[in-house]
Amino acid sequence: MLAFASRRILQTVPTVLAVVLLIFVLFSVIPGSIISSLSDDGRGPMDVQVVERMKKELGLDDPVHVRFTGYISRLAVGDLGTSFRTREPVGSMIAKRMWPTLQLIFTAMFLAIVFGIPLGFVAALKPGGLVDMASMVGAVSGLSMPKFWLGLLLMYLFALTLGWLPSFGYGDGSLKYLILPAVTLGVSPMALLARTTRAAVLEIMTADFVRTARSKGMSELRVVKWHVMRNALVLILTTIGLQFGALMGQAVVVEKLFSWPGVGSLLVDSVLQRDIPAVQGSILVAVLFFLIINTLVDLLYVVIDPRIKYA
Amino acid sequence: MLNKILVAAGLGLALTATAVAQTPRTGGTIRFTAPYGSSFSSMDIHTTQRAQDEIFGKGLFRSLYNWDSAKGEPVLELAKEVTVSDEGLVHTFKLRDDAYFHNGRKMTADDIIWSYNRIMDGSKAFPGARFVRLIKGAAEVEKGQAKDISGLKKIDDFTLQMTLTEKVNPAYYFFTATTSIYPADEGGKDSFLQKPIGLGPFKFVEHVPGSRIVLEKWEKFYKPGKPYADKFIVSVMSEAAARDVAFRNKEIDTSVLGPAQYVAYQADPNLKGTIVEVPEVFTRHMGMNPSFKPFSDKRVRQAINYAIDTQLIIDKLVKGKAYRATSWLPITSPVYDKALKPYPFDPAKAKQLLTEAGYPNGFEFEWTASNNESWGLPIVEAVIPMLDRVGIKVKVKQIETAVLAETARKGEFQAYMYSMATGPDPQASLKCFHSATPQSACNYNSFKNAEFDKLLDEAGQTGDSAKRDELLKKANALLFEEAPVWFFNYNKAVMAVQPWLKGIQLNATELTHQNVEDIWVEASSPAK
Numbered sequence: 001m002l003a004f005a006s007r008r009i010l011q012t013v014p015t016v017l018a019v020v021l022l023i024f025v026l027f028s029v030i031p032g033s034i035i036s037s038l039s040d041d042g043r044g045p046m047d048v049q050v051v052e053r054m055k056k057e058l059g060l061d062d063p064v065h066v067r068f069t070g071y072i073s074r075l076a077v078g079d080l081g082t083s084f085r086t087r088e089p090v091g092s093m094i095a096k097r098m099w100p101t102l103q104l105i106f107t108a109m110f111l112a113i114v115f116g117i118p119l120g121f122v123a124a125l126k127p128g129g130l131v132d133m134a135s136m137v138g139a140v141s142g143l144s145m146p147k148f149w150l151g152l153l154l155m156y157l158f159a160l161t162l163g164w165l166p167s168f169g170y171g172d173g174s175l176k177y178l179i180l181p182a183v184t185l186g187v188s189p190m191a192l193l194a195r196t197t198r199a200a201v202l203e204i205m206t207a208d209f210v211r212t213a214r215s216k217g218m219s220e221l222r223v224v225k226w227h228v229m230r231n232a233l234v235l236i237l238t239t240i241g242l243q244f245g246a247l248m249g250q251a252v253v254v255e256k257l258f259s260w261p262g263v264g265s266l267l268v269d270s271v272l273q274r275d276i277p278a279v280q281g282s283i284l285v286a287v288l289f290f291l292i293i294n295t296l297v298d299l300l301y302v303v304i305d306p307r308i309k310y311a
Numbered sequence: 312m313l314n315k316i317l318v319a320a321g322l323g324l325a326l327t328a329t330a331v332a333q334t335p336r337t338g339g340t341i342r343f344t345a346p347y348g349s350s351f352s353s354m355d356i357h358t359t360q361r362a363q364d365e366i367f368g369k370g371l372f373r374s375l376y377n378w379d380s381a382k383g384e385p386v387l388e389l390a391k392e393v394t395v396s397d398e399g400l401v402h403t404f405k406l407r408d409d410a411y412f413h414n415g416r417k418m419t420a421d422d423i424i425w426s427y428n429r430i431m432d433g434s435k436a437f438p439g440a441r442f443v444r445l446i447k448g449a450a451e452v453e454k455g456q457a458k459d460i461s462g463l464k465k466i467d468d469f470t471l472q473m474t475l476t477e478k479v480n481p482a483y484y485f486f487t488a489t490t491s492i493y494p495a496d497e498g499g500k501d502s503f504l505q506k507p508i509g510l511g512p513f514k515f516v517e518h519v520p521g522s523r524i525v526l527e528k529w530e531k532f533y534k535p536g537k538p539y540a541d542k543f544i545v546s547v548m549s550e551a552a553a554r555d556v557a558f559r560n561k562e563i564d565t566s567v568l569g570p571a572q573y574v575a576y577q578a579d580p581n582l583k584g585t586i587v588e589v590p591e592v593f594t595r596h597m598g599m600n601p602s603f604k605p606f607s608d609k610r611v612r613q614a615i616n617y618a619i620d621t622q623l624i625i626d627k628l629v630k631g632k633a634y635r636a637t638s639w640l641p642i643t644s645p646v647y648d649k650a651l652k653p654y655p656f657d658p659a660k661a662k663q664l665l666t667e668a669g670y671p672n673g674f675e676f677e678w679t680a681s682n683n684e685s686w687g688l689p690i691v692e693a694v695i696p697m698l699d700r701v702g703i704k705v706k707v708k709q710i711e712t713a714v715l716a717e718t719a720r721k722g723e724f725q726a727y728m729y730s731m732a733t734g735p736d737p738q739a740s741l742k743c744f745h746s747a748t749p750q751s752a753c754n755y756n757s758f759k760n761a762e763f764d765k766l767l768d769e770a771g772q773t774g775d776s777a778k779r780d781e782l783l784k785k786a787n788a789l790l791f792e793e794a795p796v797w798f799f800n801y802n803k804a805v806m807a808v809q810p811w812l813k814g815i816q817l818n819a820t821e822l823t824h825q826n827v828e829d830i831w832v833e834a835s836s837p838a839k
Binding site for chain 2: 256260
């Protein structure tokens with residue numbers, strides 16, 4: 001197990017390096033720079049001499065290979081660089097914003113798991129029934145609806161019409177501020193989990209070992225609990241892992257909409273203003289988060305299904 | 312000037328006039344929104360010239376001058392009086408002796424000298440350098456040839472002498488937050504980014520990056536009895552729809568409105584009274600590059616102005632949230648010329664001019680634009696069939712707003728669509744068309760006209776302000792005739808303001824930039 005974990009961690013190194021290279025090359029070739037973004041509101045042109053100084057100070061005119069070498073050598077010692085925009089270390093900017101993003105992602109995933117999996121189970125136990133139909137219509141709607149639109153609808157209903165929750169902001173970080181963005185973010189994985197669970201359970205319900213269990217006279221509850229659930233969990237866990245990682249990316253829209261101070265909104269702001277070190281740092285964190293969650297999921301397979309063994 | 316603002320302000324007038332008549336209430340919380348795109352750049356306001364950052368900057372920092380919306384000009388802020396030498400270059404400021412920084416220390420001439428020296432640091436890139444460079448010896452500091460700006464002389468703690476390199480009004484150079492005064496030495500420390508110290512009416516409490524900044528009343532602010540409010544919060548809210556919900560839900564006190572919301576708010580009896588509007592000093596236009604042969608001919612540029620039904624676009628597409636442009640300088644400019652009439656919509660005249668210029672069958676050009684709803688692709692799409700009627704074909708090139716300024720600066724366009732600040736200083740705005748101004752500075756259209764240069768040079772040399780205004784008016788009229796751009800519109804800034812927030816100023820330079828010490832919150836506000 002330990003050997004497997006070490007191997008998985010080592011396998012992530014080339015992935016991370018590839019991402020770093022890709023992001024670096026991408027932002028080296030796309031037009032625009034932090035300088036042009038500073039005057040994008042048309043308030044006044046940037047002073048020519050200040051522009052030249054800024055290019056020098058930020059190394060914008062250095063050849064790509066020089067900038068890349070510098071970036072990699074700093075990264076090797078854990079330095080994500082300094083933000084072009086705020087002049088703060090990128091590491092500390094991300095650290096400030098990590099907790100709000102984690103709050104959002106974990107709450108969204110918690111909601112997705114708590115509601116999505118039972119819904120899928122119930123739907124699968126009576127396929128074609130009213131619950132199945134209703135939950136699947138809900139799931140398809142949840143998957144199809146753009147997060148931006150859903151967020152606005154929730155704001156309108158729960159903040160403006162009912163007055164139960166604030167419509168935006170982080171406030172003191174308490175639950176009432178967290179609910180609307182977390183639900184907006186959680187609906188899509190919830191819908192996917194419900195569909196995945198339903199499909200997995202339906203398939204397992206027709207498996208030979210389930211028929212055998214039933215023919216032995218085992219109660220339906222025991223069949224579901226001992227045979228169906230554990231087998232379905234492998235697929236469900238895979239979906240959870242993938243969705244967990246993907247939420248980091250999906251949080252971008254939700255954080256901007258709700259003025260949530262997370263890594264997602266940092267990424268959007270940094271892209272719009274061509275704050276390259278902050279973009280690289282934010283994406284790197286998102287990628288690492290994805291890889292860590294999926295490595296953990298791989299390790300969890302062993303706990304759930306004893307048939308899976310890692311050499 | 313004041314009249315112009317009041318006439319244009321419409322409903323905002325009633326709101327402000329009511330406010331003036333009432334007795335300000337102390338206490339409460341002002342809740343502004345910062346609507347322009349992204350989170351705040353930095354707490355070090357010297358590093359940024361973005362409108363977004365100056366929204367909180369007006370609460371936290373102060374500069375030598377400040378914009379007076381009622382007068383429509385910058386006025387002394389950190390000085391009580393200024394005397395100007397006969398030749399107009401030496402300005403002696405009697406500084407306030409009651410201005411305290413948020414760390415409790417009294418401001419002196421040393422702090423102003425330190426701040427301006429810092430802005431000119433040649434190893435850093437502070438946007439305010441373009442203003443401070445006006446002071447004699449500042450350029451030497453920038454080049455590393457001197458340590459201190461020779462044109463700044465401390466007479467005593469509260470008297471500062473400033474020698475300029477040009478005979479201009481320094482008020483227009485030293486009123487934005489980019490030239491804010493910091494406490495000497497403190498501003499350079501790393502801790503300043505975490506806890507900025509200024510001279511503004513509110514002091515720093517917290518900054519939640521990407522979400523909000525919270526400031527609280529500075530008890531030792533130099534204006535007696537001000538600020539009125541106890542707290543000033545600015546929330547970053549770039550999504551117009553989210554702002555709309557929050558405003559209707561009474562969670563925020565101000566919200567900048569786009570064209571669609573402008574129409575919706577006007578139609579809603581509950582919201583109509585919240586609208587405040589002002590003609591801002593921004594001119595939306597299509598710049599034409601004379602290195603593209605057809606655009607080197609004045610007749611072609613004029614033809615484009617005749618071929619477009621500008622008023623129709625303003626009415627239908629911009630939803631009336633703009634004023635028709637009649638040359639470069641906007642309505643709120645001190646030298647705006649009311650006598651100028653816009654180019655009429657006259658396709659036949661356009662066709663005639665094109666024929667005279669040697670393009671009877673028209674031509675094709677590439678039009679670079681962003682996706683901005685008020686001066687980007689939607690406008691370009693509306694113009695395309697109008698130009699097509701006179702034989703001009705358009706190829707659209709879409710780029711991000713962040714790239715637009717660089718594209719214009721480098722001259723990498725045949726035509727571009729942009730919104731440029733055209734004030735408050737008319738001389739500085741028109742200087743962008745002086746042949747000595749490089750394209751990389753702001754002469755994006757590489758405009759070159761000897762008569763225009765002469766008018767502007769004379770305006771720069773004269774000490775008679777009436778004569779200067781007359782010369783600038785002539786230059787502006789000449790620009791209209793030469794048509795280096797398609798004169799589209801002047802922005803009408805529109806903001807919704809909750810009925811309990813009083814004292815909002817009709818700031819033509821940027822409506823969201825408010826002297827927050829003059830604003831008060833009535834007891835009916837849900838924010839305590």
